[in-house]
Amino acid sequence: MQTRRWRSASLLTMVTLAMMGCRGSGDAGGDKGDKNGEKKAEGPQITTISWWDTSDSTNEAPKFKDLIQKFQAKYPNIKVDYQNIPFEQARDKFKTAAQANTAPDVMRAEVGWTAEFASLRFLAPLEGTPAADGVADYLPAPLASNKFGGKLFGVPQVTDVLALLYNKALLEKAGVKEAPTTMAELKTAALAVKAKAGADGLYLNPGGYFLLPFIYGAGGDLVNADEKKITVNTPEAVKGLEVALDLIKSGAAAKPDLNSGYNQMQAGFKDGKIAMVINGPWSVADDFSGKAFADKNNLGIAPVPAGSTGKAGSPMGGHNYVVYAGSKNLTASYQFIQFMNSAENQAYLAKELGLLPTRSSAYQLPDTAANPVVPKFRAVIDKAVVRPTIPQAGQLLIPLDQQYPRAISGDKAPQAALDTVATDYKQILKDWK
Amino acid sequence: MAGRVRRSWDKHKYAWGMVIPVVLVLGVLVGYPLYRGVYLSFTDANEQNVAATIGALQVPDSFSFVGLRNYVDVLFGPNTKFWSVLGRTVVWTISCVFFHYTIGLGLAVLLNRQLRGRSVYRVLLILPWAVPTFVSSFAWKLILARDNGIVNHVLGNLGLGTFDWLGNDTLAFLSVIAINIWVGVPFNMVALLGGLQAIPAELYEAAEVDGASPWQRFWHITFPGLRTVSATIILLGVIWSFNLFAIIFLVTRGGPGDATQILVTYAFSAAFEGIRDYAVAATYGILILCVLVGYALVYRRALRSSGEVW
Numbered sequence: 001m002q003t004r005r006w007r008s009a010s011l012l013t014m015v016t017l018a019m020m021g022c023r024g025s026g027d028a029g030g031d032k033g034d035k036n037g038e039k040k041a042e043g044p045q046i047t048t049i050s051w052w053d054t055s056d057s058t059n060e061a062p063k064f065k066d067l068i069q070k071f072q073a074k075y076p077n078i079k080v081d082y083q084n085i086p087f088e089q090a091r092d093k094f095k096t097a098a099q100a101n102t103a104p105d106v107m108r109a110e111v112g113w114t115a116e117f118a119s120l121r122f123l124a125p126l127e128g129t130p131a132a133d134g135v136a137d138y139l140p141a142p143l144a145s146n147k148f149g150g151k152l153f154g155v156p157q158v159t160d161v162l163a164l165l166y167n168k169a170l171l172e173k174a175g176v177k178e179a180p181t182t183m184a185e186l187k188t189a190a191l192a193v194k195a196k197a198g199a200d201g202l203y204l205n206p207g208g209y210f211l212l213p214f215i216y217g218a219g220g221d222l223v224n225a226d227e228k229k230i231t232v233n234t235p236e237a238v239k240g241l242e243v244a245l246d247l248i249k250s251g252a253a254a255k256p257d258l259n260s261g262y263n264q265m266q267a268g269f270k271d272g273k274i275a276m277v278i279n280g281p282w283s284v285a286d287d288f289s290g291k292a293f294a295d296k297n298n299l300g301i302a303p304v305p306a307g308s309t310g311k312a313g314s315p316m317g318g319h320n321y322v323v324y325a326g327s328k329n330l331t332a333s334y335q336f337i338q339f340m341n342s343a344e345n346q347a348y349l350a351k352e353l354g355l356l357p358t359r360s361s362a363y364q365l366p367d368t369a370a371n372p373v374v375p376k377f378r379a380v381i382d383k384a385v386v387r388p389t390i391p392q393a394g395q396l397l398i399p400l401d402q403q404y405p406r407a408i409s410g411d412k413a414p415q416a417a418l419d420t421v422a423t424d425y426k427q428i429l430k431d432w433k
Numbered sequence: 434m435a436g437r438v439r440r441s442w443d444k445h446k447y448a449w450g451m452v453i454p455v456v457l458v459l460g461v462l463v464g465y466p467l468y469r470g471v472y473l474s475f476t477d478a479n480e481q482n483v484a485a486t487i488g489a490l491q492v493p494d495s496f497s498f499v500g501l502r503n504y505v506d507v508l509f510g511p512n513t514k515f516w517s518v519l520g521r522t523v524v525w526t527i528s529c530v531f532f533h534y535t536i537g538l539g540l541a542v543l544l545n546r547q548l549r550g551r552s553v554y555r556v557l558l559i560l561p562w563a564v565p566t567f568v569s570s571f572a573w574k575l576i577l578a579r580d581n582g583i584v585n586h587v588l589g590n591l592g593l594g595t596f597d598w599l600g601n602d603t604l605a606f607l608s609v610i611a612i613n614i615w616v617g618v619p620f621n622m623v624a625l626l627g628g629l630q631a632i633p634a635e636l637y638e639a640a641e642v643d644g645a646s647p648w649q650r651f652w653h654i655t656f657p658g659l660r661t662v663s664a665t666i667i668l669l670g671v672i673w674s675f676n677l678f679a680i681i682f683l684v685t686r687g688g689p690g691d692a693t694q695i696l697v698t699y700a701f702s703a704a705f706e707g708i709r710d711y712a713v714a715a716t717y718g719i720l721i722l723c724v725l726v727g728y729a730l731v732y733r734r735a736l737r738s739s740g741e742v743w
Contacts, residue, residue, distance in 0.1 A: 095709070099485060116708065120480050121487055257579050258600030258689055264580060326488030391481075395707030406690040411602045420690070423512040428707055 047332045050081040050104040054090045054319065059285035063352045071339045078332045091116075091394060098122040098324060105327040106336055108157060108319050111145035112393040117322060118148035119391035124323040124330060125151045131323065131337040134359070141386050142358040146320050148389065154320035155341055156358035158349070160280040161384040162213055162314045163377060166300040167292055170275035173197040179302035181312075183217065183243050186276070186305045190252035193275040202253040202276045203265040204244060206408055208400025210278055212315040215240035216385050217307020222396050223425065225388035228432045230425045232400070233418040240307060241414045245407060258405040266290075278304060280317060284354040284373050301376040303383070316384035318358070350374045356381060392428050399424035473715035474503055480709040496712070503716040514691065514699065519724075522675060522695040525610060529674040530667060532614045537621025537666075542655070544622070545629040562619035570683035573612045574599070602692035605685050609693050613680050617673075621666055628662030629655065664736055671732075672725055696721050 051068075055061050061084050068080045083104065085093060091113050097103040098120070109117060117123050126132045132152060135143070142156035164186075166179055174193040180186040190201025204210065215221065220237030223230055231237065247253040254274065257264045266283065268274040270290020284299070293299050306312040321337045323330065339345065346357035347367035354373040357363060368374050387393055399421040407417040426432070442449055478496040485492045507515050540558060544551060561569060576583050577598035585595035598608045632654065640650050678697045681687060687694040687702055694702070700717030704710045 092705075095480070098487065099480075101486060101488075120708070121485065121490065121492060124488075258597065259574070259578060259685075324488075325490060326486075328488075392707060398702075398706050402688055402690045405600060405688065406602070406692075409597065409601055409689060411689065411692075426512055427703070 046077055046079050047329050048079040048081055049106060049327075049329045049332045049336055050083065051106040051336070052083050052085045052090065052094065052104040052108060054085055054087040054108045054110070056282065056286070057084045057086075059289070060282070060353055060355070063349060067340055067345055067348065070345075071336060074339065075332075075335060078335065080336065095120065095122070098326070101326050103324040103326065105324055105329055105333040107322050107324060109154060109322045110394070111142070111156075111316070111318050111320060112387065112397070114145055114154050114320050114322060115148045115389045116391045116394050118151075118153040122325055123153040124325045124327065124333075125153060126155065126323065126334070126337075127152045129330075129334040131155060131321070131334040131341075133338050133341075134343075134361075137343070137359045137361050139358055139360055139381065141316055141381070141384060142318055142320075144386055145316075145318070145389050146322075148391075154322035155337060157319045157321050157341060158346075158355045159316065159318035159358050159381060159384075160282055160356055161316055161377065161380050162210065162278050162280050162304055163380050164276060164302045164304055165269070165279050165283070165287065166276040166302065167199075167269070167272060167274075168298050168300045169292075170197045170199050170272065171300070174201075174275070179300055180276075180305050181302070182306050182310075183214075183247075183308070187247055187250065187252045190247070190276060191250070194251065197275065199272065200254040200268065200274045202247060203268055203274045204248065204253045204256055204261075204278065205265050206256045206258050206261045206405045208397040208404055209315060209317070211241065211244060211400060211404050212385075213278060213304040213313055214244040214307065216313020216315070217304070217309060217311065218243065219307070219309040221385075222400070223388060223429070223432070225390055228429075230422050230429065230432055232425060233415065233422040238414050238418055241404075241407060241418060243307065245414060248408060256408060258409060281354050281356050281373060281377055296372055299373075301373060303380045312383065313385050314380060314383070316381070316386050318356075390429075395428050396425070399428075470715045470718050473711050474719050475500060476712050477502075478711040478715075480711070483711065499712075503712050504720075507713070507716050507720065514694075515720075518691070518694050518696055518699045521606070521693075525606075525695050526671055526674045528610050529613050529617065529677075530670040532610075533617045533621045533670050533674075534663070534667060536614065536618045538625050538659075540618065540622045541625035541629055542651070544626060558622060559619045561616050566616070566679045567683055569616060570612070570680055573608075573615075574684055577608055599685055600689055602689060605689060606693050609681050609684055612684060613674065613677060616680065617670070621670070624662055624666045625659060628659045632658035668729065668732055671728065675725060676721065696724075 053061060053064055055064055065082060068082055071080060072078070081104075087110075090108075091110070094103055094107055094109070094113075094117070098117070103122070107117075114123075132155060135152070135155070138156055139159065142159040146152055146154040146156060164179060170193055171179070171189065174189070174196040176189045176192055180189045186202065193199055193201035212222075215232075215237045218236050218240035220231065220234055220240050222232045222237075248255060254268075265274065265277050265279070266286055269277045269279075270287060270292055272290075272292035287293050287299055288296055303312045304314045321341060323333045323337070327333055341359075343357070343359045343362040343365060344367075346355075346359055346362040347365040349355045350357050350362065351367040351371050354371055356374055356377050357368060362368055363375075363378060387396075402424075403412065403417040403421050406412040407414050412420070475498055476496045477499050478494075482494070482496040484494045507513060544554060544558075548554075575581075577585075579585060579595065579597045579600060582598070584598065589595050596604055599605050636654050636658075637650060640654060645653070675695075676697050677695070678701070681693055681695060681698045682701070685693045687698045691699065696717065700714060700721070704714035704717065
């Protein structure tokens with residue numbers, strides 16, 4: 001009896017050890033991806049590819065699903081498993097999945113993530129594949145974020161740029177004829193709205209990305225990638241931050257909620273309680289769902305006001321299609337991207353959602369021109385500031401996200417706040433000056 | 434030595450058989466990761482240079498041994514925040530444990546008597562502990578929100594002005610401490626209630642006959658009677674609070690700035706927000722372990738010298 005028990009105990013141990021010991025050895029088999037986009041053998045062989053989309057699940061996702069329907073009609077033997085992943089979690093989630101070989105075949109990667117994923121060897125190079133079809137047609141700035149180490153690792157799905165969005169009726173009520181074009185005009189206009197229209201003139205989202213127009217406008221930048229220099233605490237950048245803080249202190253901009261600023265900004269803007277916000281084209285579909293913009297013509301779009309340099313600087317954002325290097329269905333993934341990113345389909349998204357196409361030919365199509373928003377953004381894109389494509393690009397905004405609110409709350413002086421960001425950058429960019 | 438082992442083996446074969454699986458499983462579950470953590474803290478391993486198998490591509494490990502560099506960087510590097518965060522962690526731990534214990538004790542004493550609806554009170558008081566952490570964290574986030582939170586709504590209506598509970602450095606730190614106290618009190622209360630019920634009633638009767646006041650009875654019977662339970666829950670409380678990740682991460686993400694970072698959340702953001710730096714994460718892990726092991730040793734010694742048996 002005793003020996004038998006003892007045996008079962010040790011057997012249990014063995015089994016446990018065996019279970020822990022078997023490390024998932026990634027299955028390296030599968031389709032190596034045919035360079036010529038060769039047609040699969042006829043027959044009921046269904047390939048399933050998964051796509052992680054990070055678009056807004058209420059407003060944007062349905063239109064992407066429409067495109068998937070069209071894709072499946074055209075390629076009946078490829079099934080697309082669509083998953084919408086919240087944008088904030090997507091970067092981390094993809095990296096974890098990619099390490100474990102469970103990543104989706106196709107991913108929608110933010111422009112700041114693409115170089116990072118590529119540097120971690122997670123992405124398949126796309127040059128010469130169907131996914132890179134008509135690569136010359138892409139706008140140069142959005143395409144640039146897909147290049148890493150001289151190779152092409154993605155194609156730009158959509159581009160975006162921050163702009164000044166305003167409620168025409170409220171500005172009219174306050175006697176403001178034209179959208180402000182400089183920071184000084186912005187302040188005057190916002191104060192006028194506050195005094196005469198019974199609404200807040202402006203709301204600044206306290207996120208680092210939304211501070212960039214102020215820093216660029218004053219002639220500053222976060223880093224200088226060519227010289228490997230950290231420039232976030234230069235006098236120019238500090239001046240930019242001070243302009244933003246002055247708007248809040250003077251009452252021109254409402255005191256932002258430091259914990260859920262973006263949502264408060266959108267809620268107030270949609271309700272007609274805020275006259276102006278700085279936001280991107282992705283928010284337009286959301287704006288139109290609010291009562292203030294039941295009449296779509298009430299939404300005005302203008303470039304971000306220029307700073308002291310006389311130039312308006314707005315960061316280029318957007319998303320790229322990338323393919324996971326460990327995908328077992330490379331060919332199908334390339335075909336999927338080729339389809340999704342055709343000029344017609346980009347124009348469809350532009351018409352439906354106001355998303356900005358990345359193909360210059362898509363801007364010529366009537367669908368794009370029909371959208372009330374997209375053509376207005378077109379002028380802004382060409383002047384957008386392209387952020388450096390370094391693997392750490394995605395990290396640069398985090399310290400800024402942390403310190404901008406502290407400068408707003410008065411816990412830190414502007415210079416001290418940006419000095420803190422600079423010391424954080426030294427941890428991220430180890431050998432930079 | 435070998436002879437002793439053999440004798441012990443012959444004599445207690447069955448006991449050894451029962452112990453070995455536990456030792457092996459713990460070795461696999463605790464020992465190996467611990468060894469691996471220590472090892473990684475002496476290297477420069479990060480996401481870019483660890484082994485990976487991505488599809489057909491197999492990349493071997495390419496990180497190298499760097500000796501004590503990580504420790505020097507974390508402890509004495511030019512931009513290190515280790516000491517300020519450690520200081521904050523100590524403040525956080527002491528304040529959480531102090532209030533957990535005192536409030537828990539107060540509630541336990543209140544509930545340790547015959548009163549109508551006692552079981553209802555107990556259930557209600559256990560609730561904060563029973564609710565999943567993320568639910569209570571988000572609930573508190575909404576309650577404390579600056580613009581639409583109920584706390585500010587009430588204060589505003591009372592004419593006391595509103596506060597930016599989660600947006601100001603000091604207030605945010607006080608808020609997360611308060612939330613953690615709210616979550617942790619029930620456990621302490623239940624544990625102490627168990628301790629209270631183990632104190633013989635005769636002691637109280639005798640004290641009453643001798644004319645001891647309620648206060649004297651508390652200090653001379655209740656408090657000493659709870660010594661064993663208290664020692665355990667304070668030790669646990671310190672270790673748990675020191676390593677409490679979820680509440681801070683979910684409520685403030687360590688913000689505004691770094692105002693509410695404690696060591697575990699700070700280590701997470703330092704190591705996992707960008708290109709994941711496994712070496713730095715391991716270094717923080719080992720340092721936190723050292724702090725807690727040191728504390729536990731001192732604590733045990735202090736208890737021993739005051740006559741507790743451990």
